[in-house]
Amino acid sequence: MTDATQKNRSKGAVRQARFKVRMEESGYRKVSVWVHQGSESIGYEAGFSGGALLPVPGEVIDHLSYCSGWLRGAGDRVYVVTCTACGVVIGEGVARDYLDLLSGAPFDVVCDECESSDRL
Numbered sequence: 001m002t003d004a005t006q007k008n009r010s011k012g013a014v015r016q017a018r019f020k021v022r023m024e025e026s027g028y029r030k031v032s033v034w035v036h037q038g039s040e041s042i043g044y045e046a047g048f049s050g051g052a053l054l055p056v057p058g059e060v061i062d063h064l065s066y067c068s069g070w071l072r073g074a075g076d077r078v079y080v081v082t083c084t085a086c087g088v089v090i091g092e093g094v095a096r097d098y099l100d101l102l103s104g105a106p107f108d109v110v111c112d113e114c115e116s117s118d119r120l
């Protein structure tokens with residue numbers, strides 16, 4: 001291992017340690033989770049097709065895997081982005097960037113025209 005590689009790894013380790021502290025201070029704890037692929041896939045399809053999160057279908061073996069898949073699928077949906085002030089279509093994106101996936105409530109996005117006017 002070169003000195004530069006060792007130095008970069010050390011910087012990475014320091015960043016990871018700082019990130020861990022920030023996350024723990026924010027109330028998170030790190031765990032690893034086994035995901036049941038079949039359940040996750042059923043959840044993904046339900047979320048991606050706009051289906052409801054609940055009730056969890058009877059064929060699902062693991063509910064956590066299903067919910068994880070649902071969130072991933074719902075987040076991958078194409079979302080038409082509109083200005084929350086005037087309603088004009090701004091463009092498209094993935095839903096996870098523009099919606100609270102569980103409530104369906106859009107995040108505030110404002111078009112350039114509204115941003116520069118006193119409409120807000």
Ligand SMILES: [Zn+2]
Nearest residue numbers: 083086111114
């Ligand atoms: Zn607008």
